Amino acid sequence: MNFNKKLEKAIKKNNSLLCVGLDSDVDRLRESFGESRQFLFNKSIIEATKTHVCSYKLNTAFYEAIGHSGIKALKDTCDYLREKHPEIPLIIDAKRGDIGNTNDGYVQFVFTYLGGDAVTINPYFGEEAIRPFLNKKDKGIIVLCKTSNAGAGEIQDLVISNGMRDLVPTLRRDAYNASLDFSASPRNDMKLYQYIAYQVSHEWNKNKNCLLVVGAMYPNELKQVRKIVGQDMTLLIPGIGAQGGDLEATLKAGLNSRGRGLIINSSRNIVFAKNPREEAKKLRVEINKFC
């Protein structure tokens, strides 16, 4: 079963668009958990939240922080999930990217060693370089588009002058025009994040396995991205909760015509809550009000 189908099933089963990010920062974990504290913590969060999620996301930074034992905890968590809850998709938030064959190492890490269902990748190298990821037909390849940090615009909002003129040869200019709201930019230029959204959805997505990351801090940009990619592509949305993204604005801007097409991630606000189960349930219900 490919990632999109597995995700669809999990969304339906738990009636949830919520992804819980297992950001088990060792500095915030109780010492009493001992050597395996990241794994044991994750296990407790998984058991508390498993009926309220459509997926789990593991950000590699929190595991790499302590080296090989952290990587082992990451693997133990993935093994546990695949064994006990094989129906829940597992997203490895690695934000990797390198040139051509070097990516084979990362592909092996994420899909063979960890057994992930999807991975986040960085688009800076271009499609040609990240083919080892894109070639994995059954996996979700989630490309960074507009990230959730305050300074994302420094690079991602750069206006590309030859965007419309040269870069979209395969699409009729009228059709492209109609698909975007360029009221602020009458010359029909596009921003880098829009170009990424366009390229990923129209060029990189030959195996229908691409998704995009758009931060919840940017509902206007999310709306643009939804217009560019159409109704079928799923968008992973970090930034709800601790980072301050607005849930209602996000859902209104990003849901597709079927009230789906988003994965809403929350990490710290759930995993470090007094009652992670209740927090996950609350957010799931809140999300469903707008679907």
Place this chain on the structure above:
Amino acid sequence: MNFNKKLEKAIKKNNSLLCVGLDSDVDRLRESFGESRQFLFNKSIIEATKTHVCSYKLNTAFYEAIGHSGIKALKDTCDYLREKHPEIPLIIDAKRGDIGNTNDGYVQFVFTYLGGDAVTINPYFGEEAIRPFLNKKDKGIIVLCKTSNAGAGEIQDLVISNGMRDLVPTLRRDAYNASLDFSASPRNDMKLYQYIAYQVSHEWNKNKNCLLVVGAMYPNELKQVRKIVGQDMTLLIPGIGAQGGDLEATLKAGLNSRGRGLIINSSRNIVFAKNPREEAKKLRVEINKFC
């Protein structure tokens, strides 16, 4: 001692701009090395080449490929280098990047756990996000600019229409004009990789700890980058050897006025050569012909 000083000393001691990339792809290593085969292989390469290099580079992809035991081999290699050859700078080619504090995990991995002297990072998130890296004053922060893959231009050569107009407010337009050769682009637009080079050298480099990656496949772009960043910034050049970069063109385009300012990396062509010592020596001597 900061990274740039350590590098300068190593360059002087071995009279070398050569960096050997320890890309110890497990699939290419002899089974007879057993469990620690990546570490033992690296050790043998280090001992063979140590008098011919200015630095070693370890690409994390080749270690992550086999999971936590690969990460252990990576650490063992770093420990060995720091213990036996503490004068040789150690570059962790991780190409990492995430939002704000999440980068703390990667910073800990690269500098605390591995004890690296420098790291490669991806610029897509912008300066605000990667401050945890930039704040490490004594470390080298090597930002991807123009990567060595054939398809790098898809994103990195995008022309930024507001480049000159809005994005370079701190520099007088004339001075900027004079510093670049825009004969092909009379509107003084810049490409994304040029903008990255400009931002990193003029804005991100407050701690004088930034370097840039420019692939050897692109001597013309390297020339542009050298013009933008001036004489003091060191550039890491992958792509010589297996990837087919032209050494002479690269050195002519990228060396600064003192015949320095480049780290020339070669990986597979040296580490998988019949005689790595001779191969490293040959390339060092070849490089020095043009310095």
